[in-house]
Amino acid sequence: MRRIPFLLTALVGLAIFSCSKTKNEEKMISTISKEAFGQLPDGQQADLYTLTNANGMTVNITNYGGIVTKLTAPDKNGQWADVVLGFDSLAPYLSGHPFFGALVGRYGNRIAKGKFKLNGQEYSLAINNGVNALHGGTKGFDKVIWKATEIKQDSVVGLQLEYTSKDMEEGYPGNLTVKVVYTLDNENALTIDYTATTDKPTVVNLTNHSYFNLTGLKRDILDHEVTLESDSIVPVDTTLIPTGKLRAVEGTPFDFRKATKISAGINKTEDEQIKAGGGYDHCWVLKRSGEGLVQFATVREPESGRVMEVFTTEPAVQFYTGNFLDGKLTGKGATYSKRFGFCLETEHYPDSPNQPQFPTTTLNPGETYKTTTKYKFSAK
Template sequence: MGCKQNKKESQSEMETAKTESEQNPIEETIFGEMPDGTKVKKFTLKNEAGMEVDVITYGGIITRWTAPDKQGNYEDIVLGFDRLEQYLDGSPYFGALIGRYGNRIAKGKFSLDGETYTLATNDGNNHLHGGEKGFDKVIWNAIPKNTGAGATLELTYTSEDGEEGYPGKLDVKVTYTLTNENELDIQYEAVTDKPTVVNLTQHSYFNLSGQLSKPVLDHEIYLNADTYLPVDGGLIPTGEFREVAGTPFDFKEPKSIGEEIEADNEQLDLGGGYDHCWVLNEGEEDFGLAASAYHPNTGRLLEVYTNEPGIQFYSGNFLDGTLPAKDGGAYGKRSGFCLETQHYPDSPNQANFPSVRLNPGETYSTRTMFRLSTKQ
């Protein structure tokens, strides 16, 4: 009798453990250690379909993201590194959270209420992605949760008043949720104690082929935009809203990245390819399809939904083969592409762009969702 009772208890304990595992599909490990001894944690979000997303507390970086092809084979689809030291040695923002201001601010200066603020000029004469130590290089506090929507990781960080030259103490929360529908839902929130500017985004480089060191020129891109923002020699918007029709910047019908990337076009010459912000058309209920990317050979389809007004499409032009790839090769030119949902570059200095100002008592709140599926 005693043996039967123990067997039942053991079976009950196993079922309980299984239930807890299903409710909290997040594994926590140590990814590495900072020079000051701070441990960098890695959280692996999983869903019922088999998708996995690895996020580390350094920079809120997505280091790995697996997705099935049309045969059901799972492969990593984002560029990144295997070790923390490689991110610390220099990364082109692989998979990172970007802030306080994603993209460029001209000459590293902007004014609010008559006061001029000076930022680092870490991209030629301009300010890029939050400065010398933006949100991509700080340690975020991470709390794994189960919200019922899926495996959820809540990341928080407090940027002190004056950090990287920005005014106001900014409390930031970014929530990653991996749903069972193969969606990564990202919620951005921030509050401030002084008027400031905010523009947060996620900087994953995708290669849907799963062969991360191979060029992405065969990927077919769709952008839900009738206009884009032409730039000057420093990749700062000129202020013009230019029609995409009849130009290599027209992705209203899907076409491969490589189809016109080498066309004789001044804007392509300035960016070394695509590195521009598209002005998104109005979406359904202000949260609509902004972009998609399709890889014909594997059948992988990535769709991007957002309530942001713009999306920066970057074709990996500055990758040069010097960085080691996770698949054993090297990240050569155009081996990854980015679809960064955001407000427009240099908005603090351009009155005709949507405002990026955040005041005390207000909450900055934006949402972007990446959905992966396959088609034959």
């Protein structure tokens, strides 16, 4: 009879262990969920998708503009924090913002004076950045509702977004069919795959415009340590349009081949390029030995220990340090002041349609535009 209490205790303990194990296993499952995010003035509904991996990393994406509204990353103590600038509701995105987290197209970056020629025909675009066209126009891909499809696989969750840009939308020729797939894996990496096809010759340069701050939105990004695998930049004129030639980074404030704090060179206005951009707002040309996905950037925030590694198939990246943020926008309890976030916009060179010596951004019927970028997060 004395064995019964012991046996009961053992069975109860086993049951508790089994329940605990089940709960832990449930926590290790990647998930994706959907909720209403708000309504556009024309009545269209915007939704918000939450992607969570097995480690607890969370990425929020809305089908309005394909915007990444939230992305959490761990610090050296295992504490998670949001590391992208943005807002908690739809309204501020509709009121105007500097492309926080958005999908940018049909052409990311600048096109000189909003004009380019293709096969002998000149096309005119909206002038929305000084005397130039920027990021697809007045209503680019960042301001439309995308068709969203959830993705759930064993080790990843994702969101597929589709949009057809009509012929001559924002001045660009051809019906362009675009598909962008965000996937979150259990290595704390967010991968973005872009594909597009057209029925007429056109130009395409897609990117994501997330602003990162690895402090967890606590202060500016000047102490972030940046490494860029690049020997040269695309220098620009005073309107931030490429001069057409490359410039070596050696001996300049643009040399990030070794880990360097952003603050080290950002205010060296005796350099004409720093003066032109008001800091860093330039295209770095990646060092490549072939095609495929390569790592080109590592960013570390010393106090938190957060590290972001960036990989891409693209030939270049626009490194931008939030020089035009002015403190007028707030979100997530933070004031978005000058240099509060940085961008690493993987891309082809700015103004490529007007610079035949640059890698081409022309897409013809029968061809498929295809690029991939990956952002991976860890802590040291």
